[in-house]
Amino acid sequence: MGTLTKRDLVVQISTKTHLPQAQVHEVVQLTLDSITDALARSENVELRNFGVLEVRLTKPRVGRNPNKPESSFTIPARATVKFKPGKIMRERVLKLSAAMKKAEGKVEVKGKAVAKVTKEVAKEVAKPAPAAKAKPAKGKK
Numbered sequence: 001m002g003t004l005t006k007r008d009l010v011v012q013i014s015t016k017t018h019l020p021q022a023q024v025h026e027v028v029q030l031t032l033d034s035i036t037d038a039l040a041r042s043e044n045v046e047l048r049n050f051g052v053l054e055v056r057l058t059k060p061r062v063g064r065n066p067n068k069p070e071s072s073f074t075i076p077a078r079a080t081v082k083f084k085p086g087k088i089m090r091e092r093v094l095k096l097s098a099a100m101k102k103a104e105g106k107v108e109v110k111g112k113a114v115a116k117v118t119k120e121v122a123k124e125v126a127k128p129a130p131a132a133k134a135k136p137a138k139g140k141k
Helices: 006-017 021-040 087-102 119-126
Strands: 045-047 051-057 061-065 068-075 079-085 106-109 112-115
Touching (some): 021 051
Antiparallel strands (some): 045 051, 106 112
């Protein structure tokens, strides 16, 4: 399994939309900049069917140097970004974990056995989720 980079994303979108890569890159960069600006203003970013990015303040806590456990210092509170995946993403990732458990090949990583994800497993998980049935709108008759 590899890593999806911004460049890979631009190439995929450009191929599917037949738009020039420079134009797609600009749109992707503007999207990421807008998300970053909103988070910097302490606003939540909600992307339907993908997830929610929200700014949270961590509590101050006591830290210790593992080489000198007797010395301690206070780590101040700071703002961090938390990601909460949307329903579709959560379901697809859960499907991946089940597929990884079923994978026959095992790989040894730093003394731990880890399931090896095959291309077939990755393709199965990458299939789009079935469309949800539309619920009738509640309101006036």
